[in-house]
Amino acid sequence: MSLYNEILIAKHFRNSVFKNSAVFIITLFIGVLLLYATFSGWENYNNQNQTSEKYQHESREDWLNNPDKNPHRMAHYGNFAFRKSTSLSVFEFGMEPFFGNAIFLEAHKQNSANFSEAGFSNSMLRFGEISIAMVLQILLPLLIFFLGFNAVAAERENGTLKLLLSQGISWKELLLGKFFGIASVTMLLYIPTIIVLILVWLFLQNFTISLDETIKMILFIGFHLIYLLFFCTIAVLISASSKTSKKALISLIGIWLIFTIILPRGTQALGAYIYEAPSKIQFNSDIEKDILKQGDSHNPNDVYYKAIKDSLLRVYKVDSVQKLPFNYSGFIMTEGEKISSKIYNKHLETLLQVYAKQNSFSRATSFVNPYIAMKNLSMALSNTDYDSYIDFQNQAEKYRYEMAQKMNALQIKYISNIKPKDTDKPxxxxxxxxxxxxxxxxxxxxxxxxxxxxxxxxxxxILWIFLLFLLIRIAAKNLKAI
Incomplete structure (x- = not known):
């Protein structure tokens, strides 16, 4: 199929666009924002990873340099788990500024992540940081709408639309030509951004890349390209169906506000209202109540743990814990850690199910809002989404449990049941x-x-792509010159 007419229309549109000085100013402004976002992302990535590496190393050194002591004291001394940023987080900050990147790990207690960037920042962070993803997902669509609002509507207003159609140009050729014209102008910003993005991404990894990261990068670029082309299509369709450029501009600004501002915040608030989650205080209080119902491993007179002691004495046929062939306190601590972890995980699973319902509600709205779909994909590919945060919490909890049980095992194996006298060694x-x-x-x-x-x-x-193709075909058959 020949695209001669479409390309000719696209060239004419691109040339006419750059006759408007406002386009140069807006394009330059967005270009400066992209450069700033790149620098800001680079700086945040280096600062966070350098800080994480520094304190992870110091935490490890502190752990190893602890003197000879009781393993139970080491379990309570605790350790730290730090999360490093991935290379794609340079371009998509996602929820990372609001999530903690360090967790203190100790026996008998599960802590949440702390030391988020938001906790150490001023109120300006509430408005969001400027990232490359934010510019591509919010500001560039606005530029596309500004470029395309009069793509067809202006032709209708000045009477050239009837002239074009009378010369043999079909509606399909006209719509595709305008689409290619808007897309070509958009690519003048997008392609240099992607080139810089790839170079920065390679440099951050010292030009050593994995297949997994490469696929993520390709998908990150590809989905953003589809997303921008989607807005190019919307701009052409709204312009073609509007009688005046003014009506087209108002309609497109309304669509932009609904997609990028109103729906994302509205669906989050509605999801949180429908699936209400308990507060952090209530969550921790419920866990403490259940643990106390089960028993206190640090209380020698606790009914539950006293029953364990009596059963051990019967099995080993001794009359005191001092005569057991292993450390009784370590055994009880092991049992207590199992119980407290099981209770915590049960409550956490219930809480995560509530959050999952909230997120599912938000994800479902991606069928009516492509911005939400793109934002979720962008954050997921950059490992800056909610699921990545939960994954970090789960990995840290697994490490904490194994650390605590290792200390309990050492206590069982090496610590005597007989308490030392004041003159004895600890x-x-x-x-x-x-x-x-x-x-x-x-x-x-x-x-x-x-x-x-x-x-x-x-x-x-994918559904949005098919829908737009369908809308173009319908528009090409039903649009009128007047």
Whole structure:
């Protein structure tokens, strides 16, 4: 199929666009914002990862340099888990500024992530940081609407539309030509941005890339391209169906406000209202109540743990815990850790189900709002979404539980049941045992898991593509010159 007419229309549109000085100013402004966003993302990435590496190293050194002591004291001394940013988080900050990147890990207690950037920032962070993804997803569509609002409507107003159609140009050729014209102007910003993005991404990884990260990068670029072309199509269709440029501009600004401002915030608030989550105080209070109902492992007279002691004495046929062939306190701490972790995980699972319903409600609206679909995909590919935060919490909790149980196992094996006298040496073990607990390293989610979690967003984007093709075909058959 020849595209001669479409290309001719696209060239004419592009040339006419740049006769308007306002286009140069707006394009330059967005270009400056993209440069600033790149610099800001680079700086945030380096600062966060350098800080994480520094304190992860210091935390590890502090753990290993602890002197000889009782393993139970080491379990309460605790450790830290830090999360490093992925390379794509340079371009998509997502929820990272509001999530903590460090968790204090200790026995018998599960802590949430702390030290978020928002906690150390002023109120301006509430308005969002300027990232490349934010510019591509919010500001560039606004520029596209500004470029395309009069693409066809202006032709109708000045009478050239009837002339074009009378010369043999079909509506399909006209719509595609205008679409190519808007897209070509948009690519003048998008392509340089992608080139810079790839170079920065390669440099951050010292030009050593994995297949997983490469696929994420390709999808990040590809989905944003589809997203921008979607707005180019909307601009042409609204302009073609509007009698005047003014009506087209008002309609497009309204669509932009609904897609990028009203629906995202409205659906989040509505989802939180429909599926209400307990407060942090209530969550922690419920856990404490259930643990106290089950028993207190630190209370020797607790009914539940006294029953365990009596059963152990019967099995080993001794009359006191001092005569058991293993450390009784370590055994009780092991049991207490199992119980407290099980109770916490039960409550956490219930809470996460509420959050999952809230997120599912928000994801479902991607079928009526492509911005939400694009935002969710962008954050997921950059590992800056809610699921990545929960994944970090889960990995840290697994490490914490294994650390606590390792200390309990050392206590069971090496610490005597007989309490030392004032003149005796304290019950301690050699500090070399601390190295038996490995260092924590957070592993971001792989591409398959990311795509699985965002299958709704992917389907919604595919649906939007088919819908737009359908709308173009319908418009080409039904639009009128007047």
């Amino acid at each position: 019950l301690i073990i050699n500090k070399n045992h601390w190295a038996e607990v490995g260092e924590f390293h957070y592993q971001p989610k792989g591409i398959l898991e990311v795509l699985k979690n965002e299958i709704v967003s992917i389907f919604s984007i």
